[in-house]
Amino acid sequence: MARRGETIELAVLGLLHEAPMHGYELRKRLNLMLGWGRLLSYGSLYPALKKMLRTGLIEELSTTTPMTRRPRIVYQVTAAGTEEFSRLMSEVGPTAWEDDTFDIRFAFFSSTDMEIRLRVLEGRRTRLQERLARVQQDLERTQAEVDRYAAELQRHGVESVEREVRWLSDLIRAERGETPGQISSTSVTSTDQ
Structure with a gap:
């Protein structure tokens, strides 16, 4: 860190x-x-x-x-x-x-080579996908144990991470020059569907 x-x-x-x-x-x-x-x-x-x-x-x-x-x-x-x-x-x-x-x-990506931008975006997306898997497991495990508001907060966290993963996937496709419907085999994830 x-x-x-x-x-x-x-x-x-x-x-x-x-x-x-x-x-x-x-x-x-x-x-x-x-x-x-x-x-x-x-x-x-x-x-x-x-x-x-x-x-x-x-x-x-x-x-x-x-x-x-x-x-x-x-x-x-x-x-x-x-x-x-x-x-x-x-x-x-x-x-x-x-x-x-x-x-x-x-914020300073315009000063960075495309290959470096792609590696950073892909690394960030992978990090968030790992976080998302952990949060979803925690949510399933604790849903019965927490009250409605705590469950809503956890759900909000999951949706926020999912939204950022989609945003990163869109940025990666744009960096590669792909159109939204055109997904390369290296960028396919469960969140791209």
Whole structure:
């Protein structure tokens, strides 16, 4: 499982790869990217930025605006940061499809080779299919033991994972250039029916 700092680092490098930004803008964009369930505080962002400055992945630029006397610090990615971003985005192992990092990686998929995108999407789908099988077994096993609301919550979890597996299957077919009705033998799963 990826550490939160590594996830923040990947997201910061990806955003700065697009354009230099100051801390407030980075935090705002990261929170949009991470979603409402995982808001990023300044207490998490600035230590990550300091570490990235120390390791030479980013650098500071000071700018002043007519409205403020204090210089505003703008961060930009360095050549080493660009290399690190490329390296992180080319990883295809389990950390690439974990819950903590998949969304961030997906947000920067346009910077990734198609084969890597496919491997990450397929890995994520396989991970979710395994999770779905476990959740469905748990649901069958505990349905008689739990009250109606707990059963509904479990059912909601199953439907959410099924929906994401279908979404991933559609993305994989699109990456391969297949039309929705055209399924290759390597992408057929029980959820594709």
